[in-house]
Structure formats: structure tokens, C-alpha cells
Amino acid sequence: MSSEEKLLTLNLKIWRQKSAKDKGKMVDYTLEGVSTDSSFLEMIDQLNEKLVGESLDPVTFDHDCREGICGMCSMMINGLAHGPEKETTTCQLHMRSFNDGDTIVIEPWRAKAFPVVKDLMVDRSAFDKIIQAGGYVNINTGNAQDANEILVPKADADLAMDAAACIGCGACVASCKNASAMLFVSAKISQLALLPQGELEAEKRTLNMVEKMDELGFGNCTNEAECEASCPKGIQITNIARMNKEFLKAAITSKE
Amino acid sequence: MTIKKLDGKVPEGKVQEKWDNHRFKMKLVNPSNKRKYKVIVVGTGLAGASACSTLAELGYEVDAFCIQDSPRRAHSIAAQGGINAAKNYPNDGDSVWRLFYDTVKGGDYRAREANVYRLAQVSNSIIDQCAAQGVPFAREYGGTLANRSFGGAQVSRTFYARGQTGQQLLLGAYSSMMKEVSKGKVKVHTRREMVDLVVVDGKSRGIITRNIVTGEFEKWAADAVILCTGGYGNVYFLSTNAMTSNGSAAWKAYKKGAMFGNPCFTQIHPTCIPVHGDAQSKLTLMSESLRNDGRVWVPKKKGDNRKASEIPEEERDYYLERIYPSFGNLVPRDVASRRAKESVDDGRGVGKTGVAVFLDFSDAIKRDGEQAIRERYGNLFEMYNRITDENPYQVPMRIYPAVHYTMGGLWVDYNLQTTVPGTFALGEANFSDHGANRLGASALMQGLADGYFVIPYTLGNYLVEENLLNEKITDEHPEFEKCLKASKGRFDKLLSVGGNRSVDSFHKELGHIMWERVGMSRNGEDLNKGIKEIQNLRAEFWKDVKVTGTDEGLNVELEKANRVADFLELGELMARDALERKESCGGHFREESQTEENEAKRDDDNFAHVAAWEYSGDEETPIRNIEELAFENVALTQRSYK
Numbered sequence: 060m061s062s063e064e065k066l067l068t069l070n071l072k073i074w075r076q077k078s079a080k081d082k083g084k085m086v087d088y089t090l091e092g093v094s095t096d097s098s099f100l101e102m103i104d105q106l107n108e109k110l111v112g113e114s115l116d117p118v119t120f121d122h123d124c125r126e127g128i129c130g131m132c133s134m135m136i137n138g139l140a141h142g143p144e145k146e147t148t149t150c151q152l153h154m155r156s157f158n159d160g161d162t163i164v165i166e167p168w169r170a171k172a173f174p175v176v177k178d179l180m181v182d183r184s185a186f187d188k189i190i191q192a193g194g195y196v197n198i199n200t201g202n203a204q205d206a207n208e209i210l211v212p213k214a215d216a217d218l219a220m221d222a223a224a225c226i227g228c229g230a231c232v233a234s235c236k237n238a239s240a241m242l243f244v245s246a247k248i249s250q251l252a253l254l255p256q257g258e259l260e261a262e263k264r265t266l267n268m269v270e271k272m273d274e275l276g277f278g279n280c281t282n283e284a285e286c287e288a289s290c291p292k293g294i295q296i297t298n299i300a301r302m303n304k305e306f307l308k309a310a311i312t313s314k315e
Numbered sequence: 316m317t318i319k320k321l322d323g324k325v326p327e328g329k330v331q332e333k334w335d336n337h338r339f340k341m342k343l344v345n346p347s348n349k350r351k352y353k354v355i356v357v358g359t360g361l362a363g364a365s366a367c368s369t370l371a372e373l374g375y376e377v378d379a380f381c382i383q384d385s386p387r388r389a390h391s392i393a394a395q396g397g398i399n400a401a402k403n404y405p406n407d408g409d410s411v412w413r414l415f416y417d418t419v420k421g422g423d424y425r426a427r428e429a430n431v432y433r434l435a436q437v438s439n440s441i442i443d444q445c446a447a448q449g450v451p452f453a454r455e456y457g458g459t460l461a462n463r464s465f466g467g468a469q470v471s472r473t474f475y476a477r478g479q480t481g482q483q484l485l486l487g488a489y490s491s492m493m494k495e496v497s498k499g500k501v502k503v504h505t506r507r508e509m510v511d512l513v514v515v516d517g518k519s520r521g522i523i524t525r526n527i528v529t530g531e532f533e534k535w536a537a538d539a540v541i542l543c544t545g546g547y548g549n550v551y552f553l554s555t556n557a558m559t560s561n562g563s564a565a566w567k568a569y570k571k572g573a574m575f576g577n578p579c580f581t582q583i584h585p586t587c588i589p590v591h592g593d594a595q596s597k598l599t600l601m602s603e604s605l606r607n608d609g610r611v612w613v614p615k616k617k618g619d620n621r622k623a624s625e626i627p628e629e630e631r632d633y634y635l636e637r638i639y640p641s642f643g644n645l646v647p648r649d650v651a652s653r654r655a656k657e658s659v660d661d662g663r664g665v666g667k668t669g670v671a672v673f674l675d676f677s678d679a680i681k682r683d684g685e686q687a688i689r690e691r692y693g694n695l696f697e698m699y700n701r702i703t704d705e706n707p708y709q710v711p712m713r714i715y716p717a718v719h720y721t722m723g724g725l726w727v728d729y730n731l732q733t734t735v736p737g738t739f740a741l742g743e744a745n746f747s748d749h750g751a752n753r754l755g756a757s758a759l760m761q762g763l764a765d766g767y768f769v770i771p772y773t774l775g776n777y778l779v780e781e782n783l784l785n786e787k788i789t790d791e792h793p794e795f796e797k798c799l800k801a802s803k804g805r806f807d808k809l810l811s812v813g814g815n816r817s818v819d820s821f822h823k824e825l826g827h828i829m830w831e832r833v834g835m836s837r838n839g840e841d842l843n844k845g846i847k848e849i850q851n852l853r854a855e856f857w858k859d860v861k862v863t864g865t866d867e868g869l870n871v872e873l874e875k876a877n878r879v880a881d882f883l884e885l886g887e888l889m890a891r892d893a894l895e896r897k898e899s900c901g902g903h904f905r906e907e908s909q910t911e912e913n914e915a916k917r918d919d920d921n922f923a924h925v926a927a928w929e930y931s932g933d934e935e936t937p938i939r940n941i942e943e944l945a946f947e948n949v950a951l952t953q954r955s956y957k
Contacts, residue, residue, distance in 0.1 A: 064421065064592075078868055096591040098702075103820075104596055109815045111872060118869055121384065123557040125597045127698065128482055129388040144701070151701050176528055177869045184505065191497040195490035196449045200369040206446035206542050210458030220451040220476060223483060223670050227387055250504045287881040 067093045067154060070162040071106065073118055076175050079182075083162075083175065095155040099142065100125060100132065102154055120179040126152040127291065130226035133233070134179055135166040140230035140289040148228065148291040156179070168233035172276045183229050185275045186243060188194035193264035194247040196256050215253050222249040224292045231286035231294075237278030242286040244272050245302035246294050252305050262309035269306055319475065321574070321927050324728040325429040330415075330948050334433045334633045339728070343775035343845035349374030352778055355522055355537040357509045357564055359386030361367070361481070361759060362742025363543030364488035365766025371495035373771055377537060379492070380524060382559050387489045390545060390557040391762060395695065396465065397473035398445075398759040400438035405462050409470040411481040418757060419949045421467040421647050422750020423917065425577070425925070427792035428948055429729060430747045437768040438760050442474055444767060448487040452476050457791040465755035466603055467647035467956075468682075473756045478602055478694045484759055488766070507533075508874065509564040510572045510802040512540060514740065515794050518781065519737035523798045525806070527874060530867050532799050534790035538783045539737045539774060542568060543766070546721035546743040548581065550882045550889065551834075552826025554718035555600040557837060561878040562885045565725050565744055569779070570603045574927040574940060576726035576746030578885070579893035581603035582753055582902050583835050585651035588702055588712075598717040599702060602695055603755040604710025606644045608679035609686065609712070611635050611651070613672050613899045617662035623673055623711045634658060638912075642956040647914070649752040649902040650956060652716035656835050659715070666713045675711035676726035685880070716835060720758060721751040722902065723892070726927040726942070730773035731765060734927075737777065741765035751901025806866055809876045814859030818875045821856050825879070825886055827850065833890045838906040842894040846887055853883040886926055889939060895939055910953070919951050 068091045076083030090109065093102050100122050107117035125133040132149040136142035142152045157163065165179065173181040211219075223246070230244035248265055251257025257264070280299060287296045326337040344352070352375050356367050359381040367379045371397070381389060403409040414435040418424055446452060446460070453461040453475050476483035497500040504524070511523040521536040547562030569575050586601045612633045614626050634654055636643045644651075646923040655672045658664060666669050680688050685708055688695070696707050701743040703713070725733045725740035727747055732739050742762035749757060778784075832845025856879070864870040899908040899915035900922070908916045917923075925942040 091655045094592055097594045098596070101594045101596050108817055108819060111861065114861075114863055116864055117872060119869055123383055123388055123559055124390060124393045125558060126555075128479065129383070129390070129557060131383060131388055138742055146656050146697075147701060151698065151733075153701065153704070155704060177717055180869070183384055187387070187493065187496075187503070190387075190490060191493045195494045196447065197494060198444075198447045199372040199928050200365075200444055200491075200771070201440070203440070203443035203447035206402070206452075211454050212458055213454045213456050216451055216454040216458075219449075220453075220483075223451050223476075223486065224479060226482070227385070250451065251449050254449050254451065256447060292920055302387045310810055 065095045067095065067157060067161070069093055069102070069157065072162065072164045074166045074175045075118070078177055079174055083272050093154055095153070097154045098125070098150060099136070099152040099154065100150050100208055109276070118179065119177045122150055125150040128226060133168050133181065133228055133230070135233060137164050137170065140168070140234040141291050146291055146293045161276065168229055170232045172238065173229060173232065184227065185277070186227050188275060189240065189244055189268055193267040196251065197260060209255055211254060219250045219253040222246045222253070222294065222298050225294050226292055228291065230289045232277065232289060234276065234283070234285040234289035236283060237281060239280045239286070240277035241280040241299050241302065242274050242290065242294055242296065244268055245298040248302045249298040249306055252301065255268070257304035261305060262313045265302065266310045266313060267306045275303040318938070319940040321726065322728070323427055323731060323942055324721050325427065326729065328430045333429050334436060339361065340774055340835050340923055341772055342407070342779035343777070344775040344779055346374055348784060350376060351784060353378065353405070353537040354774065355535055355540045356378070356543060357522065357540065358389065358543035358545060358744070359489070359492070359710065359878050360389035360391035360543060360545055360742060361488055361762030362744070362766045363389065364485065364492045365763050366541055366543060366741060366770050367501050368488060368491035368495050368779055369767050369771045371500035373937070377501045378504065378537065379501055380504045380509060382506065382508050382527070383585065384494060386503055386505070387486060388486065388612035390560050391485045391759070392482045393557065394445060394759055395478045395600065396604040397463065397475035397480045397756040398441070398484060399465065399472050399476060399754070399756040400442045400760065401435055401472060402439055402442060404460060405471045407470045409472050413470065414438060414472065416949055417468050418748070418754060419750070420954060421754040422752055422916065423954055424750065424919070424923070424946060424949070424951050425900050425944065426748055426750030427944060428946060434748050434761055434764050435767070437764045441760060441763045442769060445484055445487050448491060450476065450483045450487040458924045463604060464607055464645060466606060466645045466651070467754040475604070478692060482758060485761065488763070498688055509567065510877070511798045512568050513795055513798050514571050514735055515788060515792060517736060519735050519796040520792070521790060521795065523795070523802050525802070528869055530870065532803050534799055536788060536790040536792070536795065536796040538778055539739065541650065541741060542725065542737045542744050543741045543861055544726065544744045546720045547882070547885055550825065550886050551829045552822050553595060553598050555584060555591065558597065561881070562597055562882045563878050565740070566692060566881040566885055568725060568733060568735065568738055570930050572735045572930070573738055574726040574929050575723070575888060576721040576925050576927050577892065578889045578928060579833065579896060579903055580722035580751050580901065581718060581889070582648060582720040582722060583652045583716040585648055585655055585716050586674060586714045587719070588699065589666060589668065589715040599698065600717070600719060601699060601714060602710065603648065605692060605695065606673060608691070609644065609674040610678060611665040611672055611674055612642055613658045613665060619663070620812065623665070623675070632663070639956045646956045647752055647754060651902060652835055655716055671713035671715045673711040674714045677711070680708065705708055722746065722751060722753055726925065730776065731769055732773065732777065736781065739770060739774065741770060752904055806873060806877065809860070809862050809873060809880065810866060812857060812860045812862065814861050816859050817861055818872055818879050821860060822875070822879045822882070823854065824852055825883060828852065829886050829889070833886070833893050836904050836906055839894060842890050848896070849887045849890065856880065856883055891937070892928065894927055896922055923951070
């Protein structure tokens with residue numbers, strides 16, 4: 060059965076930065092009466108309600124679906140992307156993971172390619188640019204054959220789905236000491252490389268997406284696997300291996 | 316005040332032939348002329364993203380707007396269970412006709428037949444399109460697509476990608492849209508919120524947006540505006556909608572002359588994780604697919620607070636299986652929700668708050684093994700565990716209904732055009748296909764049908780018929796400046812109230828009124844009270860709301876205040892619509908109109924119509940116009956799932 064609800068008093072250290080140009084600093088807050096049944100973002104809501112009551116500027120942060128799927132929420136919590144729980148987004152993290160009197164340090168994603176917009180909110184449009192470089196199958200609406208004419212072995216479909224589960228939150232980049240986006244990029248390349256639908260354009264896609272990734276200022280992979288450890292959707296670094304294989308193949312054989 | 320009778324512009328002919336005939340009769344835009352037209356698409360969920368990609372592929376210049384930091388984050392992403400299509404792959408008797416029939420019946424005969432038939436017709440093309448895009452649908456060992464069952468149907472017609480079907484379909488549509496961005500045909504404007512619709516000479520000519528990051532107001536001109544802005548379930552504060560899901564874009568269109576169809580038709584989804592306390596910010600859905608294997612029950616005895624495991628089989632009431640032997644746990648959502656409420660109201664609710672029922676998988680685990688259940692629903696069980704700290708493999712889930720979807724929305728004709736020419740509404744933002752209750756796995760189908768397969772045809776017809784190629788206007792037109800000033804004025808006003816109460820406190824109070832008065836069960840007395848309460852709250856809002864910060868730069872409180880101000884008006888319209896519709900149908904249950912077995916009792920003589928509400932001024936009561944619904948193919952009967 061569930062643990063009994065408790066009320067916590069917390070010491071929060073939160074990154075405050077008025078705008079992209081502002082220098083920013085850590086600010087301390089004390090928050091009382093936080094239910095262990097609340098989510099982490101509901102705890103921030105509670106802090107913001109208090110700040111509004113005191114006519115202070117509430118903490119800005121990205122969030123939307125609050126069910127762990129939209130990929131908006133993005134906080135470094137005590138130095139860990141999305142906090143201490145495995146395969147859990149910030150919005151799905153609950154306060155029962157913390158103790159009364161805890162100090163919690165909350166920062167935005169830190170990466171050259173993700174500049175801070177305000178407080179804990181960053182600009183992740185670089186991810187859209189990578190997808191634009193080739194993260195799709197070039198098929199127009201209305202041309203498709205009957206879905207069952209494309210047979211996909213169940214094992215391949217399952218692997219493709221494992222990779223496709225990426226929510227594009229950027230925790231992989233934030234937790235990597237090189238700010239590498241290779242887990243994100245490889246998840247999309249893998250999904251499409253594993254399916255017959257994506258085969259035709261596999262070479263071009265891999266070369267273009269990797270080139271774009273480099274161009275946008277993401278770092279390289281040095282096999283630390285921090286990305287996998289922090290990924291809220293359990294995307295595995297075997298995808299990076301698959302991408303490297305695809306890249307090598309494309310670099311050698313591409314007709315482009 | 317005269318009541319207008321709206322024309323749904325349903326084409327002539329047999330229902331099976333209407334769409335084909337209409338497609339042939341509609342005018343076409345010459346390929347080299349398409350690039351001369353600019354189209355605005357607001358919202359990038361399934362409807363918006365699919366419309367963007369398809370229109371751009373055809374050659375139109377598309378400007379897309381979304382409120383999040385990327386189009387991929389629209390709330391369609393959270394849909395879990397699946398998407399329906401009439402493929403009949405399992406060979407279990409499905410057909411276009413049966414999907415059409417089930418959807419009209421599931422909607423309790425308050426949808427437009429011709430639209431629903433077209434939806435069923437194009438459903439198969441949607442699956443083909445998505446599979447071709449590389450959407451990783453679930454597969455059988457032979458490599459073919461897998462299906463499962465959903466509520467309100469006796470065939471397995473639901474395609475799925477684990478418990479993340481919405482995510483995968485949206486990423487498919489988003490990728491397709493990104494393909495067009497790379498070609499320069501779609502321009503994406505993120506972190507923008509539409510704050511007004513610009514209408515010139517009776518036609519939609521663009522929008523005003525507010526840049527959420529800078530606080531700037533911007534003018535955008537186009538030849539047509541397509542609203543794909545989703546539903547307004549957040550009027551209840553607590554719902555399964557995302558935090559920024561709102562009704563404001565539709566509400567601005569309403570105030571510019573687009574009528575609002577059946578605003579009271581709200582779907583309360585039966586299987587959500589129950590409320591934990593006052594700090595709660597949103598509710599989480601547990602997919603309807605769980606009802607394939609989960610059995611819903613409450614104790615037979617009132618106030619029985621023993622653990623589930625301590626309640627013997629003979630003291631449990633599997634009420635859905637008892638009342639509805641042929642559909643059992645897979646009755647439609649409205650029926651399942653109402654019966655859950657009935658059990659709780661009867662004092663037989665479970666859990667700490669007593670406001671929940673059990674959804675029990677122990678029999679399925681015994682039958683198929685834990686591994687099989689994990690494969691089907693693993694991610695949902697994990698999510699449940701994270702939120703409640705309970706392990707649903709060992710103890711039954713506790714669930715309770717929550718606001719999930721709005722069948723009501725902007726009134727549109729068969730071409731998906733609102734009553735403002737040049738303004739179209741797609742997906743959940745329109746009212747058209749689900750009647751008074753949407754069946755599970757039909758929202759994804761409708762969003763993609765509208766975007767991939769309907770609007771590409773009907774938009775062209777509008778552009779040619781109105782001869783817009785020769786009537787270009789730009790954002791220099793004075794109407795744009797006028798709308799921009801008005802929008803800015805409204806935001807300034809919100810900042811200048813300088814009261815004492817936070818925006819959220821108003822939103823929560825409105826949500827409470829809506830849930831109590833315009834919730835799962837409604838009656839005339841409560842609705843009248845609700846209207847008064849909303850009016851009073853609205854007056855208080857404009858006297859006492861406290862919006863911190865300034866109009867420059869990012870100001871989340873100001874954004875929220877603008878949306879809540881609209882909800883305070885929209886909520887009243889919903890109550891008014893519920894009050895005037897004196898029958899029960901689907902998700903709209905009027906206590907005064909029920910059968911002896913407490914089922915919704917329709918009044919087809921007086922209410923077989925769509926209510927289309929027309930704005931007539933902030934201080935005026937809106938006008939209730941109607942569109943008569945003709946049922947030529949599906950006989951009107953008392954819906955039965957027994």
C-alpha cells in the first residue's frame with residue numbers, strides 16, 4: 060500500500076535569470092507544507108503561489124502535459140537531469156522522494172545549444188532543426204500503400220518503438236559533460252533505420268542529421284553513458300552504436 | 316431575436332457517395348497558383364501538424380503557430396490507447412459502415428451523419444499514411460499490424476503503439492511537417508499565442524499573436540485561418556488536458572462571429588487517477604484499453620473500508636458486468652463514468668477519500684500471466700505506481716472519472732468551415748463528429764482525418780470560390796492595427812486590476828463551480844445557480860485579480876490571466892447550453908430526463924439538433940441557433956449496451 064502522506068519543509072536553491080541577457084544567480088527559498096503526494100512541479104506551483112502572494116516574480120519553468128510525455132519539463136535537480144528517480148520526468152517525480160528539511164538545488168539544462176530563456180526555461184529549438192535535417196520519411200499524404208503490405212518483423216517493430224519513445228526533452232544533452240545530442244539523434248536514426256519504410260533514405264538521413272548536430276554546437280560522445288542513465292524514457296546507448304554503424308556505412312557508400 | 320437555422324452544407328446523394336461526389340464538384344486550385352496563397356494554421360497537434368504538412372505538400376505557403384517551444388509537444392502527444400480504423404484486419408466483421416454506425420450510436424445520435432461516414436471512410440487511409448511514415452505500430456509475429464478493442468465496439472479495430480499511440484502519430488505528423496519546414500513551405504512560430512482573429516469584409520484575413528517570450532503583439536495576414544487549437548476541458552481547472560490547453564483561440568473566433576456548437580458536451584473519462592488533494596494541478600488518465608483486461612468493482616456494502624484483498628468475491632459488485640452483460644467493462648465512457656459516480660454517491664467508493672472505484676487486474680494476471688499484462692500496459696502501470704506509490708500488479712488500481720475531452724467546439728459545416736468564411740476548425744476544436752459522446756480511439760482518427768484528408772480539398776474550394784487571388788490584403792490593412800490595439804488593451808487591463816487574488820485561485824474556484832454544477836450530472840436548478848456563480852466570479856476577477864510582473868518579456872501569470880478570463884465567459888456559455896438542452900444524451904446527463912434504469916433519456920422530438928451559439932455582445936445573452944440533424948441511415952433508438 061502507499062506510504063502515508065506527510066508534510067515537508069524544504070530549502071530550495073533555484074536558478075533565477077530574468078532573460079537570456081541577464082547574468083542570473085541562485086536564490087534561496089524556504090517552502091513549508093509540501094505534501095509528499097504532490098508532484099515536483101506542484102511543489103513549484105505552491106512556491107509560485109506564495110511568491111505571487113508576496114508580489115514577487117514567480118519562477119518560470121517549462122511544463123505542459125504533466126504526464127511525462129510532452130517533453131517540456133526540464134530541471135536539473137540536485138545535479139541530476141529530472142532528479143533522482145530512474146526513468147522519471149520532472150513532472151512525474153513526486154515529493155515522497157524527498158525528506159523533511161532537505162535542501163534541493165534546481166537549475167535549468169546547461170548546454171551551449173540550449174540557451175536559457177528565463178529562470179529554468181531553455182530554448183531547445185536546436186532539436187527541431189536536427190529533425191528538419193532528415194528525421195522523417197519523405198512521403199506525401201495520399202501515396203501510401205495498404206499498411207499490411209509493409210511487413211515488419213515484431214522484433215524490429217519493438218526495437219523501433221523503443222527508440223521512438225524519445226520525448227525530446229534534452230536530459231541526455233544536459234547530463235552529458237560534452238553536451239552531446241547523440242542519444243536524441245540516434246534514437247530517431249535508429250527508429251527509421253530499423254523499419255523498411257526508412258531504409259531508402261537511411262544514408263542521406265544519417266549524414267545530414269549528424270552534420271546538423273555538429274553544426275548546432277552539440278558535443279561529441281565519449282562513452283560516459285550519462286545520457287542513458289538520465290533518460291526518462293529508457294532510451295539505450297545501443298542506439299548510438301547503431302547510429303555510428305549507419306554513419307560509417309553512409310560515409311563509405313553514400314552517392315550524395 | 317430570431318433563431319437561425321444553420322445549413323451544414325451536406326452534399327446530395329447516398330451517404331456512401333457524398334464525399335466522392337463532393338470532391339469531384341469542388342473547385343481546384345491550379346498547382347502554380349497554390350504558392351500564391353498563404354494559410355495560417357494555429358495549433359500543431361494531430362489536426363494542425365497533419366494540415367500543415369499536407370497543405371505545404373500541395374504547394375500552399377503555411378504559417379504555423381504553437382504555444383509550446385516545439386510543435387512536437389502539442390497535447391495530442393498524451394493520447395495513449397489507440398486509433399480506430401475500419402480495416403477489418405482481424406476478420407471480425409468490421410466495415411466502414413459498422414465504424415460509422417458505432418460512432419453515430421456512441422455519440423448518442425447527436426452527430427452529423429455525413430461527417431461521421433466520411434470519417435469512417437478515410438480512417439483506413441490514415442493507417443496507411445501513418446505506417447508509411449514509419450509510425451512503429453504494434454505488430455503480430457507475422458509482421459502485420461496488431462489490433463485491440465476499445466469501449467463502445469464489439470470488434471477489434473484499434474491500432475496502437477504501446478500506450479503511446481498519440482505520441483507516435485503526432486511525431487509522424489510533426490516529422491512530415493518538419494520535412495516541409497526544411498523545404499521552406501512551412502514556417503513555424505513557436506511560443507506564440509493567438510489573441511485575436513482579424514476579419515475584413517466578413518472574411519477571415521489573419522490573426523494577432525502575442526509572443527510569449529518577448530510580450531510583443533504581432534500581425535499575420537493570410538487567405539485563410541485554420542484553427543486546430545484543441546478542446547477547452549481546462550475550464551474545469553482539473554482535467555487530463557495539458558497545462559496550456561485553453562479555449563482562448565476558439566473564444567476569440569466566437570467573438571468574431573464563429574458560432575459555438577454544443578458547448579455543454581464534455582467527456583468525463585471514467586478511468587483517471589483520483590484527486591489527491593488541494594495542491595493537485597492536473598489529472599492523469601489511465602487508458603481505456605485497460606478495460607480490456609481490468610474489471611471494475613466496488614464493495615457491495617456501504618462504507619466498507621477493508622483492503623481490496625480482504626473483500627471476498629461474493630461481497631464485490633462488478634457493477635458494469637452486472638448491468639451491461641453484453642458490453643461489460645467495455646461500455647462507452649459516458650456510461651462507465653456515470654455508473655462510477657453512482658457507486659460513489661451511494662457510499663460504496665473506495666480508497667482514503669472514498670471517491671474512487673477499483674479497476675482490478677488480478678483475474679487477467681491469473682489468466683494470462685504478469686508478463687503478458689506487462690507487455691500490454693507496462694508503461695501505464697509504471698505511471699500509476701509513480702503517482703500513487705501503489706503497485707497495480709499486486710493491488711487493484713483506484714480510478715475515478717475526470718474531464719478529458721470536449722465534443723463541443725466551433726460549429727463547422729461539412730467543409731469544416733465555421734460561420735466566419737475563411738475560418739476553419741479541425742480536430743477537437745470543432746464540434747462535428749462525436750455527437751454527445753466520443754468513443755475511445757476516435758479523437759486521433761478525427762484529428763488526422765481533418766488534417767490529412769478533408770481540409771486539403773475543402774480549403775482549395777473556398778479560395779477559388781471567393782476569388783481570393785484577386786483580393787489580396789496585407790497586414791497594413793487598418794483592421795490589423797485595430798485588433799492589435801484591442802488585444803494589447805486587454806492585456807494592459809489585466810495588469811492594471813491590481814487586486815489581491817491570484818489567477819490560479821480564480822481558476823480553481825471556477826473549476827469547482829463547473830464540476831459541481833456542469834459536471835457529470837446536471838439539473839436545471841444547479842445550472843441556474845452555476846450561471847449566477849460564474850457571473851459573480853467573473854465580476855470579482857476583473858475587480859480583484861492580481862497579475863504580477865509587466866507586459867515586457869515573459870510573464871506566465873499574465874498569460875494565465877488572459878486564458879482564465881476567457882474560461883470565465885466560456886464556462887457560462889457551457890452552463891447555458893446545458894440548461895437549454897433539457898434532454899439527456901451521451902455525456903450530457905440531465906437528471907430530469909432519465910429512464911427507469913437511470914440511463915440517459917433523449918428527447919428526439921425537441922432536441923435532435925445542434926445548438927450553435929452566437930455571440931451578441933459582452934452584456935447580452937447569446938443567441939441559440941440550431942442545425943437540425945437528419946438521421947437517414949442510422950435509426951434513432953434508445954442506446955443499449957445491455
